[in-house]
Amino acid sequence: MRKNLFLLSICALFLISCSGASKDSDRIQVGAESISEYLPLLEGQRVCILSNQTGMVTPTTHLLDTLVSLGVNVVSIMSPEHGFRGDADAGEHVSSSVDEKTGIPIRSLYDGKGGYPSEETMEEFDVLVYDLQDVGCRFYTYVTTMVKAMNRCAEFGKKMIVLDRPNPLGFYVDGPILDMQYKSGVGFIPVPIVHGMTLGELAGMANGEYWLKDSLQCDLTVIKCKNYTHADKYQLPVKPSPNLPDMRSVYLYPSMCYFEATPVSLGRGTDNPFKIYGHPDMKGYEFSFTPQSVPGAKNPPRLGELCYGVDLSVEPSIEEINEAGINLEYLVDAYTNIEMEDKTKFFRSFIELLSGRDYVRKMIHEGKSAAEIEAVWEDDVKHFIEYRRPYLLYPDNL
Numbered sequence: 106m107r108k109n110l111f112l113l114s115i116c117a118l119f120l121i122s123c124s125g126a127s128k129d130s131d132r133i134q135v136g137a138e139s140i141s142e143y144l145p146l147l148e149g150q151r152v153c154i155l156s157n158q159t160g161m162v163t164p165t166t167h168l169l170d171t172l173v174s175l176g177v178n179v180v181s182i183m184s185p186e187h188g189f190r191g192d193a194d195a196g197e198h199v200s201s202s203v204d205e206k207t208g209i210p211i212r213s214l215y216d217g218k219g220g221y222p223s224e225e226t227m228e229e230f231d232v233l234v235y236d237l238q239d240v241g242c243r244f245y246t247y248v249t250t251m252v253k254a255m256n257r258c259a260e261f262g263k264k265m266i267v268l269d270r271p272n273p274l275g276f277y278v279d280g281p282i283l284d285m286q287y288k289s290g291v292g293f294i295p296v297p298i299v300h301g302m303t304l305g306e307l308a309g310m311a312n313g314e315y316w317l318k319d320s321l322q323c324d325l326t327v328i329k330c331k332n333y334t335h336a337d338k339y340q341l342p343v344k345p346s347p348n349l350p351d352m353r354s355v356y357l358y359p360s361m362c363y364f365e366a367t368p369v370s371l372g373r374g375t376d377n378p379f380k381i382y383g384h385p386d387m388k389g390y391e392f393s394f395t396p397q398s399v400p401g402a403k404n405p406p407r408l409g410e411l412c413y414g415v416d417l418s419v420e421p422s423i424e425e426i427n428e429a430g431i432n433l434e435y436l437v438d439a440y441t442n443i444e445m446e447d448k449t450k451f452f453r454s455f456i457e458l459l460s461g462r463d464y465v466r467k468m469i470h471e472g473k474s475a476a477e478i479e480a481v482w483e484d485d486v487k488h489f490i491e492y493r494r495p496y497l498l499y500p501d502n503l
Contacts, residue, residue: 132332133271133330134331135269135270135330136269136270136330137161138163138331144177146264146266147234150232151178151180151231152231152232152233153226153229153230153232154236155182155185155234155237168236172234173209179207181210181212181226182209183211183226183233183254184211184214185214185237185246214250220253221253222257227257227258227260230263231264232265233258233264235267235304237251239303239345241273241301241302242299243283243461244459245345248293252308252317255311255317259323260318260321263324264326265308265324267305269306269330270303270304271303272301274355274356275339276301276337277427277430278299278503279482280298280431280486281298281481282295282296282488283295283462287458292458292461295316301335301490302493302496303498305328308325308327309325309496310493330499334502335503347400348378348401353426357417358379360429360432360433360435361379363459364382364435364439365455367436368443369383369406370382370383373402373406374398374408375394375396377416377418381394381414381416381417382435382439384414385413388442390442392416393413396410415435417435432475437475462482
């Protein structure tokens with residue numbers, strides 16, 4: 106009887122999808138929408154989902170609620186950085202809890218225990234369904250979360266299903282390939298900073314290139330997006346984390362994140378995170394701002410201090426930002442104009458983890474221009490564009 110109801114559910118979903126086929130013929134559809142493709146893989150299985158607020162099947166329905174309504178046996182939830190509801194600060198420890206709506210336990214991967222699911226969590230399910238919206242940068246931690254989950258699924262013989270979503274930066278590749286001596290939570294696999302791949306494509310590459318621990322391979326299924334190509338500039342329907350509130354912040358993110366390794370504020374605690382930068386000792390700028398404690402940035406850098414700097418919230422244009430790709434001019438500008446007795450203390454060691462190489466810090470100290478630094482990684486970009494081709498699931502534009 107249960108199996109018959111399960112098949113009826115699939116048939117109903119198929120009919121619904123067919124009825125809207127004409128209006129959806131050109132619309133980009135995320136993997137989570139292709140329910141009839143992955144629902145049979147969940148029949149009779151204990152299911153865990155790794156997701157957050159971005160895991161929407163429709164504009165109003167989350168993956169968790171969809172699966173529960175279809176009778177899928179969801180036994181637990183794993184939550185990434187920022188928590189299941191996506192409202193915690195960057196890097197903030199988030200305790201495990203229970204989803205209030207369904208009563209299903211939430212196993213936090215940001216509880217200070219290294220980001221790997223515990224043995225107890227791994228033993229309680231058969232299939233892991235991964236559905237997170239990435240932003241396309243190596244240092245955005247959802248890539249690391251995915252590969253760590255793949256590692257554990259491979260170790261414990263569990264199946265993993267990635268419900269793929271478009272990459273909002275999938276139309277270009279830029280930045281140096283990670284030197285694995287700087288492997289960390291913000292750089293876990295040897296890809297450029299802007300890799301131009303979806304998480305489903307990266308999962309296949311991690312398997313195919315034996316990047317998992319002990320060269321294991323994960324039992325992986327990727328549910329592809331429909332009507333997506335790498336030439337598309339996909340607009341995120343839900344903000345992926347508290348401090349990336351809109352597409353301008355997402356497009357500036359590959360150029361602005363390096364300020365996390367400096368004393369300079371990049372606007373956390375303001376209305377324009379990742380769209381402004383400044384410091385109390387950057388004199389001679391007309392623009393100023395004062396970071397405050399706000400949800401998603403409870404204790405931002407330069408809290409309560411009047412910072413002088415640059416406003417990127419209106420200019421340059423979106424087209425100019427995307428054409429430039431990673432733009433180190435902002436970082437060089439702040440380094441050049443900040444008043445410090447000892448400029449060697451401008452960067453913390455975190456800069457190597459973010460950039461993935463040691464030459465960015467060195468060349469800025471030597472007075473090199475942004476263009477000179479960016480030219481060093483040109484060969485990395487050319488190499489990776491070719492190296493990744495066997496793993497692309499969508500038409501390429503490069």
